[in-house]
Amino acid sequence: MPSNPPSQTPRPASDPLVLGRRIRHARTAAGLTLRALAEAVGSTTSQLSLVENGRREPRLSLLTAIAETVGTTPAELLSSQAPPDRRAQLEIALERAQRSPLFAALGVPTVRPGRRLPMDALESLVALHGELDRRARAAIATPEEARRINTELRLEMQSRNNYVPEIEELAEDFVRSVGYTGGALTHHMVAQMAERLGFTIIHVDDLPHSTRTVTDLENGRIYLPPASIPGGYGLRSLALQSMAHRIFGHENPASYGDFLRQRQELAYFTACCLVPRFAALAFLETKKTAKDLAMEDFRDAFGITHHSAAQRFTNLATAHLGIPVHFIRANSDGALYRGYENDGVPLPADASGAIEGQPLCRRWAARAAFARRNRTTEFSQYTDTPAGTYWCSTQTGTSTDAEFSITLGVPFAHAKWFRGRETTRRAQSTCPDKSCCRRPDPELAARWREKSWPSAKMHAHVLSPLPSGTFPGVDDTEVYEFLQAHAPEA
Ligand SMILES: [Zn+2]
Secondary structure (H helix, E strand, O other), X not given: OOOOOOOOOOOOOOOHHHHHHHHHXXXXXOOOOHHHHHXXXXXXXXXXXXXXXXXXOXXXXXXXXXXXXXXXXXXXXXXXXXXXXXXXXXXXXXXXXXXXXXXXXXXXXXXXXXXXXXXXXXXXXXXXXHHHXXXXXXXXXXXXXXXXXXXXXXXXXXHOOOOOHHHHHHXXXXXXXXXXXXXXXXXXXXXXXXXXXXXEEEEOXXXXXXXXXXXXXXXXXXXXXXXXXXXXXXXXXXXXXXXXXXXXXXXXXXXXXXXXXXXXHHHHHHHHHHOOHHHHHHHHHHHHHOOOEOXXXXXXXHOOOHHHHHHHHHHHHXXXXXXXXXXXXXXXXXXXXXXXXXXXXXXXXXOOOOOOOOEOOOOOHHHHHHHOOOOOOOEEEEEEEXXXXXXXXXXXXXXXXXXXXXXXXXXXXXXXXXXXXXXXXXXXXXXXXXXXXXXXXXXXXXXXXXXXOOOOOOOOOOOOXXXXXXXXXOOXXXXXXXXXXXXXXO
């Protein structure tokens, strides 16, 4: 922003409401009525009233005339941004609150903050408006709060090894009640589960665009999108989440933290129904004994996505198989999207401990897997980190808008239980030390820094932008390597 040149003439106050109240204060202190002042300065009462109520900014000539009449100077009236006294301060606050979109949306009549409004009523109204504003803000949560609450929840789950036995049991009983004994939970069973809760599942093609499902509590109906995807994981999951909402008796969340906690509970319960503990353990224990654990098999045995399989594995791995684990979902731009660990792997984190949106080490499997062309099987590698060596297995995939990778990793000592342990790929990572992979090659940087201009993508992560290198929001190492690779031969 250009700075304003120094000026001898006072500039209009940035806040007309405060200026108006200062004028009124000065006028009443001088013992003048609005009419008397209007006559003295050659204006009208309606004009001055607009000025005093902050609805119109006075021209400098009028301001000068007012100042002279009430025995002060324009500079004095404009000098301070502070309201002249408590009453004026409250009147300004009430005026401002009543002009806000939040208040307008309520359709409640306004109160004129005039002299006849008692001081205690004024205090009370302003306090109520303050509380209304605070509640509205609490409900939308700033990105900083969202990150903080996310981190809290993740650390809480880490301390429980990502395992909630009460919910596991609840889900086991529920699926058993409709005759489930193992393998993929069928759509038919899901429909029976719904019936037990008094619901009928109805597929419709005109769900409101902002919803995933709608439940009619009065008529006992769960409306889902059309059942056109054969074996679609999504539909079973959506139906189960609607039911879980009923089972847990969730109230409308009072805060963003409550909202996230409820979502987490629903997701956990849904995962427990789609991959019930007893069936999962029977499968995983056999595989472990055969030293043939693989997320792709776990996924296929239960008819779920790779993401769900790896995430579900983290629920049971430590508590039941004695294996500490980490899980990473990464985007192709290198940012961590979701993560969990209880094996000490140094996930990238910001100063507050939040991991979402942080750039992952370029040498980790979660990113190295993107470079591979043949993606028919999982990609395995050992990675040496400052916290020890980890074996990781990564599957890449494509969602509607971007490529992503799902990684399940374990400390070196536990690699022996997994298919892919024989991989000869080994990478060294010293992240978060910047010299690991975040400092561009000095020669490439010298060659390109002044001769390039990459334009950053807007990052889809709601939680944070990627930290910047030389160019805001851009991975400069990647940019220089790209330029070098595409530069015409000298
Ligand atoms: Zn690195």
